[in-house]
Amino acid sequence: MTHAPRIVVLAGGVGGSRFVMGVRGALRARGIADTAAALTVVVNTGDDLWLSGVRLQPDVDSITYALAGVNDTERGWGRQGDTERVNHELQEWGAGWPWFTLGDLDLGTHLARTGWLREGLTPTQVLERMSHRWPLGARLLPMTDSEVDTIVVLHDGTRLHFQEWWTRHRATLAPAAFENPGVEASTPAPGVVEAIAAADVVLLAPSNPVVSIGPILAVPGVREALRATAAPVVGVSPIIGGRVVRGMADVCLTAIGVETSAAAVAALYGARADGGVLDAWLIAEEDEHLAAEVSGRGIRSLVRPLWMTDADRSASLADAALAAARPEAHAP
Numbered sequence: 001m002t003h004a005p006r007i008v009v010l011a012g013g014v015g016g017s018r019f020v021m022g023v024r025g026a027l028r029a030r031g032i033a034d035t036a037a038a039l040t041v042v043v044n045t046g047d048d049l050w051l052s053g054v055r056l057q058p059d060v061d062s063i064t065y066a067l068a069g070v071n072d073t074e075r076g077w078g079r080q081g082d083t084e085r086v087n088h089e090l091q092e093w094g095a096g097w098p099w100f101t102l103g104d105l106d107l108g109t110h111l112a113r114t115g116w117l118r119e120g121l122t123p124t125q126v127l128e129r130m131s132h133r134w135p136l137g138a139r140l141l142p143m144t145d146s147e148v149d150t151i152v153v154l155h156d157g158t159r160l161h162f163q164e165w166w167t168r169h170r171a172t173l174a175p176a177a178f179e180n181p182g183v184e185a186s187t188p189a190p191g192v193v194e195a196i197a198a199a200d201v202v203l204l205a206p207s208n209p210v211v212s213i214g215p216i217l218a219v220p221g222v223r224e225a226l227r228a229t230a231a232p233v234v235g236v237s238p239i240i241g242g243r244v245v246r247g248m249a250d251v252c253l254t255a256i257g258v259e260t261s262a263a264a265v266a267a268l269y270g271a272r273a274d275g276g277v278l279d280a281w282l283i284a285e286e287d288e289h290l291a292a293e294v295s296g297r298g299i300r301s302l303v304r305p306l307w308m309t310d311a312d313r314s315a316s317l318a319d320a321a322l323a324a325a326r327p328e329a330h331a332p
Helices: 013-029 058-068 085-092 104-118 123-131 162-168 192-198 213-218 222-228 249-255 262-269 285-295 311-323
Strands: 007-011 039-043 049-051 054-056 139-142 151-154 159-161 175-179 201-204 233-236 280-283 300-303
Touching (some): 013 058, 039 058, 058 139, 085 104, 139 192, 151 162, 159 162, 175 249, 192 222, 201 311, 249 262, 262 285, 280 285
Parallel strands (some): 007 039, 007 201, 201 233, 233 280
Antiparallel strands (some): 049 054, 151 159
16 A cells, blocks of 8 residues: 555444554554544444433444543443542432443533534534544544434334343343334434545454444445445454354344354345455454354454453454455464
């Protein structure tokens, strides 16, 4: 390449946050100073919601806080050192959800966002304005400017917002299906399709394939953009040794009839040559025995260390994903 690589990452959740930070670290290690010009992150907004009159964007905020270095690394969400005085007062008024904590600093973000939305800014414009506060080293785009929810349908027909199912019930209620009301009528946020079309590499983060990456791919036009781009599309498995690293991807995969395995998730995304979105797929060393199965589906399979236990390993994984974009890359 004669220019800094143009990289697009599709991401959501804590795994997505760590991976995006790894990509930024890998770019810096390559001597690319202006990583914001090289790295575009398309963020899942399918689990956004209104609560106590304010607009919450959990995945957007998780990735923003992580890149800014102000995230709570122990909890995996929210701001570091946050307090909960306002949340306690809301509970005294019987407002909000008693099982859904709004930190004071986090609430400041939600209030600022809501005010800008009320003034007529789009979610894309709001996120651009938010990005000016900290040197994030990446351009963040919501998957769409439309309001798209993630609804969990239980076997008895009960419908819960994803946040209630996950935060209140900790995914203990067996889901029958996941739905994204409003996604069919949505369009990609301004810049999303253009970024994918102009990319040198597109990466699918090791995020939950059902409720983090799935809603992004469900926005009409995103899959088509991935299939049409000249850039290689490389995914990183969120499954290591047949188990999820964290979260509830296994429960989500079971609900849609997909086995919790690196090969099965690759098949869910599918090969670009066969109408899917992947050219290459990184699997963990623990799953090396699945490499032939993945390759047999028309997806180049590469075995690499996938654990993102610290910044250096996250950057190494991101570097491996970028290297996997080269056709000559192969499993050891």
